[in-house]
Amino acid sequence: MAQQQAGDYRILHEAGLRDHLAGLSDLKALLGGDPASWSITEVGDGNLNLVFIVKGARGGVAVKQALPYVRLVGESWPLPLSRAHYEYLALSKQAQLAPGLVPALLHHNERLALTVMELLEPHIIMRKGLVAGTQYPRFVDDITTFTARTLFFTSDLALPAAGKKEAIAAFAGNHALCKITEDLIFTDPYRIAEQNRWTAPYLDGLAASMRDDMELHVAISRLKLKFIASPEALLHGDLHTGSIMVTESQTRVIDPEFAFYGPMGFDVGAVLANLLMAYFASAGHERTPGERQAFERWVLETVEKVWIEFARKFLDLWRTQARGDAYPVSLFPGEKGAMRLEAERHAYMQRLFTDTIGFAAAKSIRRIFGLAHNADFELIADLKSRATSEARAVRLARGMMVEAAAFRTIFDVTGAARKLRDWQPELSG
Ligand code: SR1
Ligand code: MG
Numbered sequence: 001m002a003q004q005q006a007g008d009y010r011i012l013h014e015a016g017l018r019d020h021l022a023g024l025s026d027l028k029a030l031l032g033g034d035p036a037s038w039s040i041t042e043v044g045d046g047n048l049n050l051v052f053i054v055k056g057a058r059g060g061v062a063v064k065q066a067l068p069y070v071r072l073v074g075e076s077w078p079l080p081l082s083r084a085h086y087e088y089l090a091l092s093k094q095a096q097l098a099p100g101l102v103p104a105l106l107h108h109n110e111r112l113a114l115t116v117m118e119l120l121e122p123h124i125i126m127r128k129g130l131v132a133g134t135q136y137p138r139f140v141d142d143i144t145t146f147t148a149r150t151l152f153f154t155s156d157l158a159l160p161a162a163g164k165k166e167a168i169a170a171f172a173g174n175h176a177l178c179k180i181t182e183d184l185i186f187t188d189p190y191r192i193a194e195q196n197r198w199t200a201p202y203l204d205g206l207a208a209s210m211r212d213d214m215e216l217h218v219a220i221s222r223l224k225l226k227f228i229a230s231p232e233a234l235l236h237g238d239l240h241t242g243s244i245m246v247t248e249s250q251t252r253v254i255d256p257e258f259a260f261y262g263p264m265g266f267d268v269g270a271v272l273a274n275l276l277m278a279y280f281a282s283a284g285h286e287r288t289p290g291e292r293q294a295f296e297r298w299v300l301e302t303v304e305k306v307w308i309e310f311a312r313k314f315l316d317l318w319r320t321q322a323r324g325d326a327y328p329v330s331l332f333p334g335e336k337g338a339m340r341l342e343a344e345r346h347a348y349m350q351r352l353f354t355d356t357i358g359f360a361a362a363k364s365i366r367r368i369f370g371l372a373h374n375a376d377f378e379l380i381a382d383l384k385s386r387a388t389s390e391a392r393a394v395r396l397a398r399g400m401m402v403e404a405a406a407f408r409t410i411f412d413v414t415g416a417a418r419k420l421r422d423w424q425p426e427l428s429g
Contacts, residue, residue: 008111009081012065014040017052020112021063027107027116032058046242047072047372048079048257053119061106062120066113066257072372073195079176083257084113086174090259091115093234097153098146102253103245120252123245127375130241130278131285133295134248140305142251143244143271148313151264154234156326157318164324168231168261177237177258178228185362186224189369190217198369199377201429202387206394207369219401223358231261239270240363241278242374265355268310272356272413273363273397275303277376279417280393284380296421300414307356307410311349318345350408357407361397368394384427391425 012020021027022035031038033056044051044064048071052063066084070077088108095102107116129136156164188196190210198207210216236243237258245252279299282292322329332341367374368390380386396416400407407413 009068009113011050011067012112012114014042014052017054017063020109020114021054021061021116024107027061030059030106031056031061044071046255048083055119060119060121062103062117064115064117079180081113082173083177084108084115085110086171086177086259087255087257088115089170090234090236090256091117093154094146094150094236094253094256097149098253101142101146101251117254120245120254123247123250123252125242126244126246126251127241127274127278129246130275130299131281131376131379133282133285133292135295135298136246136248136251138249139246139251140302140309143253144306144309144313146251146253147239147268147271147310148317150236151233151267152314152317152321154261155232155264155324157322157324159324161325167234171234171260174258174260178260178262181237181258182224182228184370184372185366186220186227188371189365190220193370195371196369197371197373199383199387199390202384202427203368203390205426205428206391210365210369210394210398213398215402216398219358219404220362223355223362223401226263226355227266227359230263232264233261235259235262235264235267236270237262237266239267240374241271241274263355263359265352265357266359268307268352269356269359269361270363271306272303273360273367274374274376275299275306276360276396276413276417277364277367277374277393279303280389280396280420281376281380283421284377284382284385284389300417303414303417304410307353311353315345315349353410354404354407357400357413358404361400364393364397387427388425391427392420392423395423395425396420 010016017040018035018038021031028035031054038054038056040052040054042050042052049067050065054061054063066081068078068081069075070079088105091102091105095105103120104118105115106118126136152158154167159167192211236253236256237260238255239253243253243255245254279296282296282299286292327341332338368377377386377390380389399416400413
């Protein structure tokens with residue numbers, strides 16, 4: 001477990017970071033030139049940490065330092081520095097399992113809760129690209145390789161039980177970050193909570209109806225239990241489109257500070273939810289009706305392909321690389337055994353699909369009624385138009401959670417999304 005050594009920690013401002021990097025010979029050489037001439041800019045726009053871009057005469061790096069509190073809220077909400085340790089551990093594992101799909105790690109200092117990584121240029125945060133209506137042709141292949149490999153190879157299908165338990169233990173101390181998810185995703189949006197906010201007054205009625213909707217409360221509580229009590233695989237833990245950097249030809253997954261052993265559907269669901277939110281937000285970003293049709297078609301095709309390709313790659317790994325203690329091959333001998341095991345693999349994927357769409361729904365609802373919203377909706381300046389897009393996303397999400405049986409395939413999800421594209425909700429106010 002990560003040790004907190006609060007005495008040695010200090011927040012590094014520009015001068016402190018310059019001195020720290022200048023003292024590391026490899027990084028000094030990579031940056032090049034006189035350290036005094038390095039440009040250092042704090043660019044963090046996430047909810048938790050400081051992020052610097054440092055550029056020298058020869059090259060650049062990205063530096064992330066954990067703050068001892070939640071940046072979005074301030075010092076009144078303390079948060080352990082140990083999250084930098086778990087992020088480093090997760091990035092190292094992901095680099096091994098999904099090479100080329102995470103930034104290269106260049107340096108980590110446990111005491112300072114600081115990690116130096118490859119500078120990703122000219123990559124941008126995927127969410128910003130989606131708001132602008134950009135399509136990313138490599139995304140499906142890259143994100144499904146990332147999710148299929150990181151989830152499969154850290155699961156009981158690939159690991160012996162003892163190794164898996166050790167791996168769970170290595171991340172068990174990251175519970176403060178899990179608690180953020182347990183509160184902000186699985187609890188607060190469904191009750192009165194000080195930090196909740198929504199597009200008022202237009203969504204006031206919808207917010208109130210969600211607080212009164214016991215079927216929804218049962219569904220979110222089942223998902224919360226699954227999140228807390230199902231250490232299936234090492235999750236990224238916060239795999240939204242703000243944690244993905246892209247160009248049209250490259251994808252890099254960043255920021256796994258919420259990593260822990262949890263249910264696989266949580267990561268895949270995060271990807272699907274954020275694509276669906278980009279889809280529903282798109283109408284609010286139109287300057288002329290219909291101008292983003294091609295983009296919207298691409299987003300829904302991407303939703304379909306993310307699930308289909310993830311499932312195909314995961315099943316392929318299971319058929320060829322299953323060295324774990326789950327499903328012993330000795331129990332499935334001969335042709336009859338092989339056929340029964342293959343049927344069970346498909347049943348497993350169906351259960352995983354149901355989890356995935358449930359988690360995807362939870363991830364959409366939290367961005368509309370909880371503390372941390374996303375730019376897809378927030379950048380829609382007209383509040384009525386924003387609330388309309390959000391209400392469409394919520395209607396789909398409620399269905400995915402409460403009427404899960406109606407969503408047997410990913411095409412049921414995209415079909416329902418398509419039908420809601422021009423639905424006019426009744427707004428309050
Ligand atoms: C207080 S942290 C809010 C959110 O930011 C992170 O990106 C996670 O999604 C978390 O829930
Ligand atoms: Mg993050």
